[in-house]
Amino acid sequence: MTGLQAFTVGTTALHDLDPYRFPAARLGEDLPEPASAALGGTDVDGDYPLPAPDPASRLSIPLEPADRRRLELHAALTTAGIAPMPGDLDAIAVLCRLDDSTHAALQRWIHHFA
Structure with a gap:
């Protein structure tokens, strides 16, 4: 391949961008939250939300x-x-x-x- 290659700016190209490196790629989209993450379980990536901190377990230093x-x-x-x-x-x-x-x-x- 020689010369410069033009990048496509269609919607398929925006879906291929990493949302952590290109947060503007996901703006305006209403993506549904995975059902398991909404229920407090693990989501698709195997990640889970952290519980709220317990004030009684804080160190008193x-x-x-x-x-x-x-x-x-x-x-x-x-x-x-x-x-x-x-x-x-x-x-x-x-x-x-x-x-x-x-x-x-x-x-x-x-x-x-x-």
């Missing part, structure tokens, strides 16, 4: 303040649509060692400018 602030900072950045670069993790660790009032101001700035 409190987070360190720096760990709590790190999680809150990551959540604030994610909510604002800011993806930290790999080199930013050291800066995030340093920022999370600051006190709660400084951390609250940092989150306020993120939410204000996002």
Whole structure:
């Protein structure tokens, strides 16, 4: 085969696309849920839904303040649509060692400018 090959854009080509790699290929389609998955059993692929977590089985280990602030900072950045670069993790660790009032101001700035 020589030259460029044109890809078909018909409906059969859209059905052949992997929905995990190309999520837009399945938009607009109302695919029925497999009956066994709707009943809580395994679906066609042998996968099954996970049960809801039991609050009584949670560990009662409190987070360190720096760990709590790190999680809150990551959540604030994610909510604002800011993806930290790999080199930013050291800066995030340093920022999370600051006190709660400084951390609250940092989150306020993120939410204000996002």
